[in-house]
Amino acid sequence: MKNFYKILKDKVYKAIIACNYQDNDVVVFESNRKDLADYQYNGAMKMAKDYHKSPVEIAKDIADKLQNDNFFKEISVAGPGFINMRISDNALIDFTNVEDYEYESKDKLIFLDYGGANVAKSLHVGHLRSANIGEALKRLCQYLGYNTISDTHLGDFGRPLGLVILELSKRNPDWKYFDPNYNGAYPEVTITNELLEEVYPTASSKAKEDEEYLKEAQIMTTRLQNKEKGIYDLWQKIMEVSKKDIKKIYDRLNTNFDLYKGESDAEFIVPELLQYLNKLNIVEESEGAKVITVKEEEDKLDIPPMLLLKSDGGYLYSTTELATIYDRMREYNPAEIWYITDKRQELHFTQVFRASKKAGIINDDTKLVFAGFGTMNGKDGRPFKTRDGGVMRLNDLLDQVKAECLKRLNIDIENRDELAEIISMSAVKFADMLPNRETDYNFDIEKFCDLEGKTGPYILYSAVRMKSILNKAKENNIVFHKLNKIANEFDREVIIALNNLDLVLNNAFASQSLNEITEYLYRITTTFNRFYTENIILKEEDNDLRESWLYLTDITYKVTKILLDILAIKIPDRM
Numbered sequence: 065m066k067n068f069y070k071i072l073k074d075k076v077y078k079a080i081i082a083c084n085y086q087d088n089d090v091v092v093f094e095s096n097r098k099d100l101a102d103y104q105y106n107g108a109m110k111m112a113k114d115y116h117k118s119p120v121e122i123a124k125d126i127a128d129k130l131q132n133d134n135f136f137k138e139i140s141v142a143g144p145g146f147i148n149m150r151i152s153d154n155a156l157i158d159f160t161n162v163e164d165y166e167y168e169s170k171d172k173l174i175f176l177d178y179g180g181a182n183v184a185k186s187l188h189v190g191h192l193r194s195a196n197i198g199e200a201l202k203r204l205c206q207y208l209g210y211n212t213i214s215d216t217h218l219g220d221f222g223r224p225l226g227l228v229i230l231e232l233s234k235r236n237p238d239w240k241y242f243d244p245n246y247n248g249a250y251p252e253v254t255i256t257n258e259l260l261e262e263v264y265p266t267a268s269s270k271a272k273e274d275e276e277y278l279k280e281a282q283i284m285t286t287r288l289q290n291k292e293k294g295i296y297d298l299w300q301k302i303m304e305v306s307k308k309d310i311k312k313i314y315d316r317l318n319t320n321f322d323l324y325k326g327e328s329d330a331e332f333i334v335p336e337l338l339q340y341l342n343k344l345n346i347v348e349e350s351e352g353a354k355v356i357t358v359k360e361e362e363d364k365l366d367i368p369p370m371l372l373l374k375s376d377g378g379y380l381y382s383t384t385e386l387a388t389i390y391d392r393m394r395e396y397n398p399a400e401i402w403y404i405t406d407k408r409q410e411l412h413f414t415q416v417f418r419a420s421k422k423a424g425i426i427n428d429d430t431k432l433v434f435a436g437f438g439t440m441n442g443k444d445g446r447p448f449k450t451r452d453g454g455v456m457r458l459n460d461l462l463d464q465v466k467a468e469c470l471k472r473l474n475i476d477i478e479n480r481d482e483l484a485e486i487i488s489m490s491a492v493k494f495a496d497m498l499p500n501r502e503t504d505y506n507f508d509i510e511k512f513c514d515l516e517g518k519t520g521p522y523i524l525y526s527a528v529r530m531k532s533i534l535n536k537a538k539e540n541n542i543v544f545h546k547l548n549k550i551a552n553e554f555d556r557e558v559i560i561a562l563n564n565l566d567l568v569l570n571n572a573f574a575s576q577s578l579n580e581i582t583e584y585l586y587r588i589t590t591t592f593n594r595f596y597t598e599n600i601i602l603k604e605e606d607n608d609l610r611e612s613w614l615y616l617t618d619i620t621y622k623v624t625k626i627l628l629d630i631l632a633i634k635i636p637d638r639m
Contacts, residue, residue, distance in 0.1 A: 066164040068563040072151075076105050079129035085111055085122060092149075094564070098553070101140070101148030102560055108145035119145025153550045156559050160547045163619065165565075165626060167209040175392055176202045178404035179216030179314070179321065183306040184228045184260045187313050187458040189448040190406070193437045196496045196632070198404040199319040200578050201435070203630045208573055213396060216314075217388065218326030220303060226285025227267035228260065229298060230277075233284070241298040250294075255301055257309040289331060313459055318489065318632040330384040330391065337387045338372075346422055347372060358418035370415035385416045389432075390425050400431040402576060407436025407502055435576040438504035440496065445506050465492055468513045469521070475638070483636050488513070490520030490633045494585075497578035497631060518586050520633065526589035527628065528639045529596065530621035536602055537614050544614035551609055554595040558616050561591045562623055578631065585627050592620045 069092070077090045087107045095101040108123035115122060123145040130139045130149065138150035178198020181187055198214070205212050232255075233242045239253055240246045271278040287295045307324060314320070341347050347354050352375030359367045370382050392401065403413055413434040420426045442448045448456040466488040473484055495512040499505040515521050537544065550556055568584045601617065604610040628635060 066566045068159050069567045072103060072149075075130070075133060075135060076126070076147075079126050079133075080107070082129050083122075083125040085115065085126070087111060094560070095148065097148075098557070100142070101138075102151050102556075103149045105147040105149070106145070108147065112145070123147050151560075156550060156556070156563075157547050159563065160559050160616075160619065163622070165622065167207065170209040170211075172400075173211045173213065173396060173398040174205050175396060175398035175401045176205070176212060176214045176404065177217050177401065178202075178214065179319070180219065180405060181216055181310045181314075182219035182224060183310075183326070184225060184302055185264050186261050187310060188455045189440060189458055189461050190455070191458055192317075192461070192492070193440055193496055194404050194406075195314060195317050195319045196493050197435070197437055197501060197578060199317070199632045200493075200497060200581075200630055201402065201404065201576055203632060204569065204573055204578075204581075207626070207630055208569060213323065213398070214321045215323035215325050216310075216321045218307075218310075218324060218328075220326035221289065221328035221331050223281060223285050224264060224268075225299060225302070226288055227271060227281045228264050228302065229288060229295060230281045230284040231263045231267035231270070232298070239298075241294045244292075244294060246294065250297060253301070255305050257305055260302065260306060316459075316462060316485075316489070317493075318634065325388075327381075327384050330387040333387040333391050334379060334383055337383075337390050340390075341372070341423055344423055351375065356419045356422065358415050358422065360418070367411070367414060367418075370419045382412060382416055382419075385412070386419055386423075386425070389416070389420050393426055393430070397427075398430070400433060402433040402435055404435045404437065404576075407438060410434055410436050433576060435501065437501045438499070441504065441506050443506055443508045448507075462488065462492065465509055465513060468509050472513060472515070477638070483639070486634050486636045487521050487524060487639070490524050490628075492520070493631055493633050494520030494523060494582055498582045500579050501575075501577040518582075521639075523585050523589055523624070523628070524633070524635060525639050526593055527621065527624050527635050528637070530592065530617055530624065531635070531637075533596075533601060533617050534614070534621060540602070542602070542610070542614065544611040544618065546611070547615045548608040548612045551612070552598065554598045555612070555616060557591050558588075558595050558620060561588045562619060565623055565626075581627055581630060585624065585631075588620060588623060592617075 073090050073092050076092055077087070080087050080090070087110075090105070090107060093104045093106070095104045105126075108126065109119040111117075111122050112119045120141060123141045127139045127141050127147050130136055130147070135152060135155045136149055137152040138148075140148045142148055176198055178194045178201075179191070180194055181191060202212050202214050232239070236242075236253070240248070240250050241253075267281070271281050284295070288299055311324075341356070346356055348357060348369070349355075350369065353371060354373035355369035355371055357369045359369070370386075371380055372383055372386075373379050389401065392398065405413075413432075417432045417434070420432065426432065439447070448461060466484050469488040469491065470480070470484040473480060473487070477483065491509075491512045495505075495507060498518065511517070512519050513521060515525055547559075550559070564584065568580050572578060572580045595613075595616070599613050601610065601613045604613060625635060
């Protein structure tokens with residue numbers, strides 16, 4: 065089943081060659097007119113000019129060759145040169161009975177950078193898309209056979225941490241962490257995530273209003289980055305508390321990372337990187353600062369140089385980003401590195417990618433990918449805000465969605481809260497990955513929690529229905545092993561939909577986007593639900609037909625589960 069589309073394309077290609085024509089990029093479309101055909105080929109029109117023939121004449125030549133293949137039930141030429149193809153029942157049955165879902169392992173490592181949580185600060189709604197899209201892309205890569213490493217690349221070593229430590233020193237001057245002469249074990253101090261969430265915005269506000277406070281924060285940041293005893297030890301304590309909370313929220317989203325490295329790891333590599341770059345003679349001086357020119361001749365827009373060092377000798381995010389790539393190539397040597405972050409950072413990554421290439425940090429065949437995404441806004445099209453106007457915490461949004469799902473859950477069971485959590489995560493994730501990755505979208509809690517329409521709960525409800533049918537068959541000792549016959553158009557629609565699995569997954573991989581998968585999930589579940597409505601599956605008296613329908617139910621469930629697993633969405637036992 066997995067290779068159906070490839071084989072269909074190959075048959076069309078061979079027919080073209082047999083007619084002494086050439087089309088090196090055969091594209092076969094699924095037909096919009098199911099009453100006329102399953103698939104369509106329109107390439108005759110682009111060949112007409114090269115061969116000085118009408119498209120209809122070329123199409124008829126190709127169609128005549130295809131007619132001889134019993135893979136097809138019917139071949140016809142329509143309009144200005146469309147070739148309509150109806151697949152034979154026997155071919156569909158043969159392919160459907162081969163459950164080849166697995167992909168061979170590929171000797172290729174893809175490194176994915178997503179999440180981007182900031183230590184000592186709450187994850188807010190702006191972190192949602194990176195976590196969801198990044199995790200799903202990682203799982204897609206893994207399913208297609210690629211090796212992966214994922215890293216959340218924490219924001220853990222810049223001025224925000226200097227502000228937090230400074231404010232803690234103002235409130236707790238007696239803490240031994242702030243005594244440079246103290247050499248013993250540090251007494252236990254109480255640092256909670258709730259405390260950190262309050263400390264950072266307070267310190268940030270003070271720094272905006274008090275220039276002296278800002279200068280102190282800058283000094284504290286330098287002390288931290290110099291790994292000063294006490295200050296660095298307190299930072300490690302803060303890291304321990306904050307990372308635990310960050311992991312808890314990522315666990316809720318079913319998002320998992322291999323690495324929890326951060327800016328602090330890159331910070332210690334910067335001196336070595338600078339020494340390496342200086343030897344290459346690609347670092348230039350500009351108004352006292354050190355830069356790397358990355359503009360290319362074919363650029364239509366101005367691409368400014370990448371700032372490596374400021375005039376005061378300090379460095380920026382772009383420097384640590386370059387150091388991170390330097391470190392990743394040295395330690396892991398990935399074939400590709402994918403960055404899943406806000407699309408507004410595209411210029412930053414363009415500069416860093418070009419500097420990496422210019423400096424020879426990456427291999428000639430290393431692929432650096434920027435998978436930028438649009439903004440998620442509230443129902444009114446504006447950024448999600450708290451009642452007091454602040455940025456909404458991610459946990460608060462997830463709780464709101466869960467509350468809405470609980471309100472709609474009309475069953476009284478022991479694990480009702482757990483079920484609402486699963487359903488709410490499906491609502492959040494499916495809605496987040498339904499639009500094109502680069503598109504801004506509005507998150508409507510009521511709409512996306514609905515059991516009807518293009519929503520996560522609808523997909524889950526359909527999956528649970530499939531599972532229920534299969535469980536009842538098992539309880540009644542009804543066995544099924546294969547597809548015996550195609551009884552009607554609804555059976556056929558399910559099979560044709562399932563045959564697109566390979567095409568959808570590879571298109572999603574090529575574009576680093578998930579909307580093809582979410583749209584496909586909606587298609588196969590709605591197609592199955594029509595099939596379910598028209599066919600009385602378990603009560604069918606014809607054993608061959610009942611077996612066929614149960615087999616179709618089984619493979620539809622398997623494909624649905626594969627796709628939901630890629631999206632990191634769990635399937636509950638009931639709804």
